[in-house]
Amino acid sequence: MLDNLRNLVRYRGLIQSLVVRDLKARYRGSFLGFFWSFVNPLMLLLIYNWVFTYLLENRSKDTQPYAVFMFTALLPWTWFQSSLNEATGSLISGGNLIKKVLFPAEVLPIVTVLGNMVHFVLGLPILAAFMVWYRVVPDWPQLPWFLVIVAVQLVFTTSLALILSALAVHFRDVKDLVSNLLTFWFFATPIIYWYADERFEGYKFYFDLNPFSHLAISYQEVLFFQGGFGHWKWLLAMGGGSVLLFLGAYWVFDRLRDSFAEAV
């Protein structure tokens, strides 16, 4: 397993070129091309903003301007959600490679996570533009934490992607299970609402259990709220947990690896 992990470093050239390929291929032949990477998050933001600012008016004073509040955690969630949805099927759709070429299978789920990360990064200027528009100032001294949060999310997402993609090869149900679970997970995470709102007093325990809520809260505290980053302990704990999870996930993946070529 350690040897294979070391190989993963060797594959970085391959991973890099596959990410670039997927991004290029994604918009090849479409009229707006790469512009879609900006349009997609913008549309997402506008729709959610319209629903929660006008249709279901959000009166909580703490989360104003609501568009920016919601978007600080929604953008990372989109990265998380599409990564897992795509990664789950990545080994199955890449079956041709696994069956016919000597190909490191773990590259496939990792490439989907990284590809979606690029979209996440391309969505950041949209977030920045909205912050400027609504005159929201980020918590400047805490801003370097942003990179840590992204790193933790990357490790966490990759771990889940590895496990899910490997399981989906043997249990095709995983794909549907995951997409439904993610919908539930989205609403169970304080993304479109504020976790400290007094109405959610009784749910605090569940928020603490939910790994993504720590990421969401961290993003919100660093980018949206003033007054320090009080959640950093949780974030670091989750970072440590994610590294362990990654090792475990890689172990599972490595164990199942030999069966892929036959079961895909």
Added chain:
Amino acid sequence: MSSPAIELVDVSKIYRRYGGRQFSTLKSALLSGDLARKLKPEETFQALKNVSFSVPKGCTYGVVGRNGSGKSTALKLVAGITKPTSGTVTVDGRISALIELGAGFHPEISGRENVFINGIMLGLSKREIEQRFDQIVEFAELTEFIDAPVKTYSSGMYMRLGFAVAIHVDPDVLLVDEVLAVGDEGFTHKCLDKFGEFRRRGKTILLVTHSLGLVERFCDEAVWLDGGEKKAEGDPKRVVGVYVTDVSKQEETFLAATDAKARDEAGGAGQPEPEKPAAPDAIPENMNAAGEGRWGSGGVQITSVEFLDAAGAPTQVVQSGESLRVALGVRASTPVKDFVFGFGIFTADGVWVYGTNTDIEQYVSDHLEGEATVNLLLESLDLVEGTYKLDVAVHKRDGGPYDYHRLLHTFRVKSRIKDAGVYRPKHSWTFSDGVKFKAPE
């Protein structure tokens, strides 16, 4: 000699026969690492059974066998794509597998980008690909189209590009699975030249193919796999020889079975049924245009048709130029005075090769009664390779049939010379001074 480049020791590979759940529980799957729960024998398919062979460095090694004999499985094991169920596979050196050409191509992006990504997948660095890029494109003959998306390529172009990338990986061990059919003649020659270059540079090639000529001409050693087992190994000419013999034996059994079926359908010429002559087909109006079948009044019956080789053994596969005897068992329940025996040979697609009968050849019939045998000896069957159908008949001089077997009997002519046409006249070449040929290899 140093250690072998490829070595398989007692390798077996068992596949599951059909899908469905494979784990008893996920936990046991993870903990044991032994993924398949114990499967019942009828749920599994053993693609390789205790196969061992080793390929020395610099050797070109051929693998022959029927479809489903385990050739491709062996290749996949050597390539490391799948793991053996038991036994060990060791490979020394960098491998490039020409198994599925262009497997990693993405249809939406250009040939140029695909070359880079495919090359990286096969283990090249970016700089190595840059150095070889022009060679690759030139080899694939795609200079004009290299910047077009791969989805616009024809299948030939696609394969050529895949082949070109794979061959330029510059491996120590090259695995080739029946990919020489990817291009036109010219491209195939180029591929063979490239293989030749590999050999000269002392690289190892493992070649899986149905092209036996290629194995004989090209390989230093060969192995024949059948039903997952090693049947023969060693000198390619000998291995191909035993393989071909086995194939023709099987074909013979197959032909016999098909013929028996055809005769059954046409009214059981195999088994004599004197009391109840099987209902013959209606006599067709134009006999020459009629399809296979059997008809006639039944006054004389052909009860059996047998093909015998020179040694008198029943056969249905004959080497071109050898003799073939056709033995007809006939029976006339009442004495008959007016009878003619005839036969005709047709190719499988219905071209009439030859036809004659005893009347044409001036035999005047006198008396036929009871059981008798009619022997027809074709002293030298000078036909090119192929499947031929035989008509046999006994009829009156005016053509009224007693028993007419139309295209019911099949035999096969084999030949090592792949000449064209139908008939091979006995021939030889002589040359005056000034015409020179190279001595055969």
